[in-house]
Amino acid sequence: MLDLEKYIRVVPDFPKKGISYKDISPLLMHPEAVEFCVDEFVKNLPTMQIDKVVGVESRGFFFAMLLAQKLKAGFVPVRKKGKLPYKVLQEAYDLEYGNDWLEIHQDAILPNENVLVHDDVLATGGTARAACNLVKRLEGEIVQCNFLLEIKALNGIEQIKQYPTQVLLSY
Ligand SMILES: Nc1ncnc2c1ncn2[C@@H]1O[C@H](COP(=O)(O)O)[C@@H](O)[C@H]1O
């Protein structure tokens, strides 16, 4: 067992006053910690074949890509407005320190595909909910939403309560 908290840098008042920012950069610099996280995520997934792993821009991309590779699934980027070049679906969302639009390519997920949704941090849950809405609009089946860490006091889990979730570390 690894003490994951040791690899998370907590930065007060970033990007705005009052936000306690959970920086995963130190974790990414330690391959043993990265490997531990991937193995933990995989251990606690449902047993069915996962077809697509969705990663939310940008810090969600790191582990989503590793998980997709490990699970022999396709990787699907969910990006902020205006970054994806082909036809997209859009969802507006609020996050802990702002608001924006998320987009997914219209052909990224086929109806009934089993989809894992990943992001680094679950805070208010607005981002995760928007990413899940995009998957559902493409008729994907969300088999799990997983996060490296959650900020429990913000109760983001409530926003995605209809889906199974997995979190490696709680603050
Ligand atoms: N406190 C935070 N530290 C690091 N990253 C954060 C933090 N709060 C939000 N984020 C990023 O925003 C979304 C999750 O925000 P929601 O409020 O749950 O929508 C996630 O992509 C984090 O990277």
Ligand SMILES: O=P(O)(O)OP(=O)(O)O
């Ligand atoms: O730093 P990012 O790109 O992961 O975005 P956000 O802070 O909007 O989650």
